[in-house]
Amino acid sequence: MLDFLLVAIRGVLRAQAKIPEAIRPEMADQQMLKHMRDVAEHFDVVPEATKRLANQFPTVNTGQVAWTTKEIWIGGLEGVPLSRVQSWLWRVHEALVTCLAGVGIDVPDDLLASYVEGDDALKWPSERLRFHWSLPTMDERDWPREPMPEALQALLAQRWATQRTRDPKD
Numbered sequence: 001m002l003d004f005l006l007v008a009i010r011g012v013l014r015a016q017a018k019i020p021e022a023i024r025p026e027m028a029d030q031q032m033l034k035h036m037r038d039v040a041e042h043f044d045v046v047p048e049a050t051k052r053l054a055n056q057f058p059t060v061n062t063g064q065v066a067w068t069t070k071e072i073w074i075g076g077l078e079g080v081p082l083s084r085v086q087s088w089l090w091r092v093h094e095a096l097v098t099c100l101a102g103v104g105i106d107v108p109d110d111l112l113a114s115y116v117e118g119d120d121a122l123k124w125p126s127e128r129l130r131f132h133w134s135l136p137t138m139d140e141r142d143w144p145r146e147p148m149p150e151a152l153q154a155l156l157a158q159r160w161a162t163q164r165t166r167d168p169k170d
Contacts, residue, residue, distance in 0.1 A: 002063060002074065006037035009085065016092050019099055025091035028169030029080050032057045036075060039063075070163065084167050 013034060016024060038049035039062050053062065061076030073079040097107045 002065060003037075003040040005074070006033060006040050009033050010037045010041075012089060012092055015096060019092070019095050023095050023098065025088060025095050027080075027084060027088035028167075029057070029084075030088075032060055032075065033080055033085075036060070036062055071166070081167055083163055084169075087164065 010033070013030060016026070019025075032053070035049060035053040035056065039053055042049055050062075053060065057075075057078075059076075059078035061079070064076045064079075066073045066077045066079065072082045074082065074085070100107050
């Protein structure tokens with residue numbers, strides 16, 4: 001499973017490289033994740049990829065996941081925390097949407113959609129199956145709401161800020 005995550009992260013790194021440098025979000029140790037992906041995916045050139053990873057990031061444990069009650073790390077406790085990856089993914093998403101909107105491309109809001117315009121015009125395959133597993137959703141405006149107490153809002157904001165400040169590189 002970790003290999004799939006590393007391959008997906010490498011795809012985001014490629015997309016990130018196309019964002020103009022002035023607004024390009026970067027993540028500390030993103031090269032570590034790239035090298036870990038190289039080791040996992042390019043098994044034909046593992047010695048070179050392993051040497052690069054070992055030379056640049058000697059404390060990382062390839063293929064390992066570490067966790068505590070507060071955080072999960074890719075590459076062991078000296079690796080990259082998932083909260084850093086999550087924060088970076090959101091920044092990349094926002095930057096890509098901004099860039100695409102800036103050149104007049106409408107970006108769909110439904111991130112789970114699997115429809116491409118003109119797809120149904122193709123003759124093959126004769127039976128198209130589009131499905132994915134997800135929880136039933138409703139528009140956020142239709143959610144039953146009670147205002148969150150201010151004390152709870154402050155506590156949640158403080159908890160997220162504390163988690164992010166524990167990450168000395170981000």
